[in-house]
Amino acid sequence: MGEIFYATIYDIKDMTRFSMCVDKFHANCYSYSGAVVYAHYLLRQKPYRVMWFSPCALQEGGLNDFSEKSDLLGVSASIQYDDFLPDIDVSDKNSRKKLLFIRKNRKRWRSIKIRNKAMEYFNYDKNRSVLYSGFLLNHTKKLAINLSDYLQRSLSMFGRDFLGAIDLIPVLTDTCGGSAMAFFDGISWDTTEELSAEWRGDLLQIVDEPPANFKIINCCFASIWDRANACRSVYGVDSFNYILGDKNGNRYECAKLNLCFERGPRRQVKIEFKEKGILFTAEIVPESI
Numbered sequence: 001m002g003e004i005f006y007a008t009i010y011d012i013k014d015m016t017r018f019s020m021c022v023d024k025f026h027a028n029c030y031s032y033s034g035a036v037v038y039a040h041y042l043l044r045q046k047p048y049r050v051m052w053f054s055p056c057a058l059q060e061g062g063l064n065d066f067s068e069k070s071d072l073l074g075v076s077a078s079i080q081y082d083d084f085l086p087d088i089d090v091s092d093k094n095s096r097k098k099l100l101f102i103r104k105n106r107k108r109w110r111s112i113k114i115r116n117k118a119m120e121y122f123n124y125d126k127n128r129s130v131l132y133s134g135f136l137l138n139h140t141k142k143l144a145i146n147l148s149d150y151l152q153r154s155l156s157m158f159g160r161d162f163l164g165a166i167d168l169i170p171v172l173t174d175t176c177g178g179s180a181m182a183f184f185d186g187i188s189w190d191t192t193e194e195l196s197a198e199w200r201g202d203l204l205q206i207v208d209e210p211p212a213n214f215k216i217i218n219c220c221f222a223s224i225w226d227r228a229n230a231c232r233s234v235y236g237v238d239s240f241n242y243i244l245g246d247k248n249g250n251r252y253e254c255a256k257l258n259l260c261f262e263r264g265p266r267r268q269v270k271i272e273f274k275e276k277g278i279l280f281t282a283e284i285v286p287e288s289i
Helices: 034-043 069-078 093-106 115-121 147-154 168-172 224-235
Strands: 004-011 016-024 048-053 135-138 143-146 156-158 162-164 203-207 253-255 267-274 277-284
Touching (some): 004 069, 016 034, 135 147, 224 267, 224 277
């Protein structure tokens, strides 16, 4: 899970792309990450396809997972060097054909330069975040996500006092299971981890209001402890020192994940004050509760 990723936002009609190395997935998948700023900026201009791409996705028969022409074009837009390509399994005719297609199109792309514009658009020097207003549309699937609602569900604390979130675009467009590292310690109970990688290569856009024929879906991506810290800061604890998860007095709930990315039992987080700090304990909720 330590592979390198590339944030690629691309238009297959005019063959323009923005693609940059973002290191490991969990290094740059946040509301304050530069790659996320560039993705949000471009999607507020017009529809683009998006992939948080790792070359590891192409190994061991990985080309079989890229069947759509738009996805293969996304791969070609993401590949920075031919050095990534020789190790691909091309033992079958279909894979050889796809590899030829990727190589043929890799040099056709025209890169977009928008870094300064994107930073200025979000007043990043002051806000240190993208704007979570409006709706993220998936034109391919006719789905929409309310960005303000997403932030409220996913708000997390990084460091001692910085509030932000794991951004939804990297997780939704993940190509190689990188989001599992962002959730290594566990997730908030509201997290919709089943949506990870489901929007890879789809045509996305950010608008003020969704079309009438689009279905609005719930979406949340929050790691267990970052979300716990945010909830403690925003909502506090109850009389038993359990962290609250909303303004109605309900306790924050979470789950740990096994190696197969499957949830364990429902848990609530209790805090205990020690001499050297605060101890957080994720306690299993009895089934009768």
